[in-house]
Amino acid sequence: MGTVITFGRLDGGDATGYLASTARGDAPGLVVIQEWWGVSEQIKGLCDRFASAGFTALAPDLYGGTVIPYHDAVAAAKEMQNLDFKTTTAQVVGGAVAYLARNGAAVGLTGFCMGGAITIIGAAIIPGLSACVAFYGLPPADVVDAATIAVPLQGHFANRDDWCTPQAVDTFEARLHAAGKPYEFFRYEADHAFANEQRASVHDRAAAELAWTRAVAFLCRHLLPR
Structure with missing residues (x-):
């Protein structure tokens, strides 16, 4: 089980987040970005699971403590629309990356749904990252040019x-390929949010476990010392 911490935004303010630590003192760091529901128990559980896999995982709270019930997509959409994606990525997510990197650890970034889109923005604008993994989320084309992606990127997407x-x-x-960027994308015969085990209507255990295995292997490949 993790704990709620306060860390510094890059603009000098404070942010909070859920931190799950692994037993290793020299573990790589992983910033985990929420779905549009907020830092839910699902996201906290993923941080705990990443910690069990050997990463110090931090989920910054982009909604300031608000968690939306799964049935209220209207409220979730409103919270998401209130975010300035680029500023939030640069200042809050960038601060979380800096917090995990403070002792020299390699740091990765991953996110789900809205968090997947923010992960790709981060891959383009946050310094100090070593790898990014996005789950079923993309930013608008006018927010991120694929040619500006600066780190290896893995993506997991649903065909439905x-x-x-x-x-x-x-x-x-196609834009990543044309720009010669290091990436690997996987597609699953599943629905959006297939990795969220709390949403029985869309969760696909086989797809989720395969994506998890691929994501952890990718992060180990790029974050662990060789």
Whole structure:
């Protein structure tokens, strides 16, 4: 089980987040970005699981303590729309990366749904990252140019997704390929948010476990010392 901490934003303010630590003192860090529901028990559970896999995991709270019930998509959309994605990524997520990197650890970034989009923005604008893993989320094309992605990127996407659509994924992948960026994308015969085990209507255990295995292997490859 983790704990709630306060850490510094890069603009000098304070932010809070859920921190799950692993037993290793020299463990790599991993910033975990919430879905549009907030830092839910699902996100905290993922941080705990990443800690068990050998990462010190920190989920910055982008909603200031607000957690939206899964049935209230209207409220979740409102909270998400109130975020300035680039500023939040640069200042809050960037601060979380700096917090985990303070003792010289390599740091990665991962996120789900809205957090997947923020992960890709972070891959382009946050210094000090070693790798990023995005789950079924892409930022608008006018927010991030694929050619500006600065670190290895792994993506996990659902073929039955009407938000992060297969067509949008194909377009972004083509731009990454044309720019010669290091990436690997995986697609699953599943619905959006298939990795969220608290949402029985969309959770796909087989796809979620395969994506988890691939993500952990990718992060180990890029974050652990060789």
